[in-house]
Amino acid sequence: MEIIEKYFTDLTEEQKDRFSQLKDLYTHWNSQINVISRKDIDSLYLHHVLHSLSIAKVMKFKPGTKIMDVGCGGGFPGIPLAILFPECDFYMVDSIGKKIKVVNEVATALKLKNVKAEHTRVQQVKEKFDFIVSRAVTAFPKFVNMVRKNSSPKDKNSLANGILYIKGGDFQEEIAGYGDKVQIFDCTNFFEEEFFETKKVVHLEL
Numbered sequence: 001m002e003i004i005e006k007y008f009t010d011l012t013e014e015q016k017d018r019f020s021q022l023k024d025l026y027t028h029w030n031s032q033i034n035v036i037s038r039k040d041i042d043s044l045y046l047h048h049v050l051h052s053l054s055i056a057k058v059m060k061f062k063p064g065t066k067i068m069d070v071g072c073g074g075g076f077p078g079i080p081l082a083i084l085f086p087e088c089d090f091y092m093v094d095s096i097g098k099k100i101k102v103v104n105e106v107a108t109a110l111k112l113k114n115v116k117a118e119h120t121r122v123q124q125v126k127e128k129f130d131f132i133v134s135r136a137v138t139a140f141p142k143f144v145n146m147v148r149k150n151s152s153p154k155d156k157n158s159l160a161n162g163i164l165y166i167k168g169g170d171f172q173e174e175i176a177g178y179g180d181k182v183q184i185f186d187c188t189n190f191f192e193e194e195f196f197e198t199k200k201v202v203h204l205e206l
């Protein structure tokens, strides 16, 4: 939890309280429904919460921004972002119902009013959003094709509406075709821990 406060120094008491509850909530739910690898639960705040919040270092979403988290699994990156941006609306989808149960349980326990989670494939979602966020779902070009229909045309934030995708490793080939619509943000510019050495946030204007 300290690591979140290290990089986000102006959290409200409610945000601190919600972030600190995540450890017990995920330890409990992960023992019933596997959403995080069991050995990784000890690194929850670094590997999952702070990693999710790398998107917040790229973009301070304005109040009223609508965000969809595609393939959210147990709630990453959407749940940490929903705690940080309580005035933005988060729609979280996953094609595995058990994972959405965990998201709903966590959101209810934290009294997060800005989260709606649904068991569905993103291919079925018709609604439009300012941003589509995601981590570790599929190759980038395939992801773009799945969510392009969901991008709202009206920009209201500092970056153009589109995708904010958390990526690791070498993915130059995956983004080669997008020209100047794509921007890469290196997480080492935000966080000093070794874990972030290979981590990036990709922004694609849609």
Ligand SMILES: C[S@@+](CC[C@H](N)C(=O)[O-])C[C@H]1O[C@@H](n2cnc3c(N)ncnc32)[C@H](O)[C@@H]1O
Pocket: 070, 071, 072, 073, 074, 075, 076, 077, 093, 094, 095, 096, 099, 120, 121, 122, 123, 134, 135, 136, 137, 146
């Ligand atoms: C590796 S997990 C990542 C979960 C989470 N984003 C995280 O980083 O912890 C990928 C998730 O994407 C979901 N998924 C894959 N294809 C999907 C689709 N077409 N629509 C919705 N969810 C999908 C899977 O069910 C799975 O839970």
